[in-house]
Amino acid sequence: MRAAGERLRADGAINLSRYNTGGSSGEPLIFYIGKARKSHDVGAKWRVTRWWGVDIGDPEIVVWGSPIELGTQDRVRMVRDTVLRTELLPAFEMSEANLDRFVATIRAKRPTMLFGYPSSLSLIAAHARKKGIRLDAQGIKVVFVTSERLYDEQRATITQVFGARVANGYGARDAGFIAHECPAGGMHVQAEDIIVEIVGPDGAVLPAGQAGEIVVTHTATADFPFIRYRTGDVAVMSDETCSCGRTLPLLKEIQGRTTDFVVAADGTIMHGLALIYTVRDVPGVERFKIIQHSLDHTEVLLVTTPVFNDAGADRIVKDYKARLGASVQVSLTRVDEIPREASGKFRYVVSKVQAGAPHA
């Protein structure tokens, strides 16, 4: 897909939106999404939302940090927020003051549902618990989480503090709305739109019960096709039927990629995506990995093409200093290859700083 680029756009396709993603292994990918596909993904989202007894128009608080949501489309967002009764809290900067504000907003707005990264929502929950502020009688029915691996400990914290069940979703803007948890605990593939295959290292399809990489074919992507697209995540397909009675096939044991939080020099905890969005949009960056060695030093490993230039390098350094602190040393290291973690998974951001640690 990266090699074909613009040529993958269908002749006559109009109104496509441009996006970028980290791709399967830290290799940035520019891609386009048409209106048909957007509507299919939104439709899939609202169907699974209804599985949990909530619906369009129910008040919702979204803890998210994508510049697509936060930046240029403010007007669109205002209209959407008014119509859908959605309030957006920026997830990237988890300072004490922001965490206090998030907790206060949840208490004041009394949302029926929360939506966001499991890491951010469990951080808010842990903050409320630490401060002795109760959020379990606010009328929250369900907490939707997505984009990251959901750990058992996060699920337990969120459930306890918000007094609501956690519903895990698996998908991404590139791969689509792939699978979602039902109230009986099954991770149902949205099979009308998306064909999910589990493949081995040689690309051969594996039977149910065997772990392999997830590849997806999205059938609503005639404008810009996603065919057997590698997500980089590992999962096992189940051949069992869910006790809820829905016959959509089940995924189990999704091993998504992990993203660490980073810590700014002033102690603000920040979602790793805040740093990822900048680097992956710089021309000529083929692969990357961000390592926060200490509060004073963050290193970016880069595999680049000849397109990469000083302006791109300056942009990364300037943006990271603005986020992490002007005194922070930001070093860029050009490498030939970026190794995976010992677990075999790829991590875009690794932080060696413990949140709350004093300044070195």
Ligand SMILES: [Zn+2]
């Ligand atoms: Zn089910």
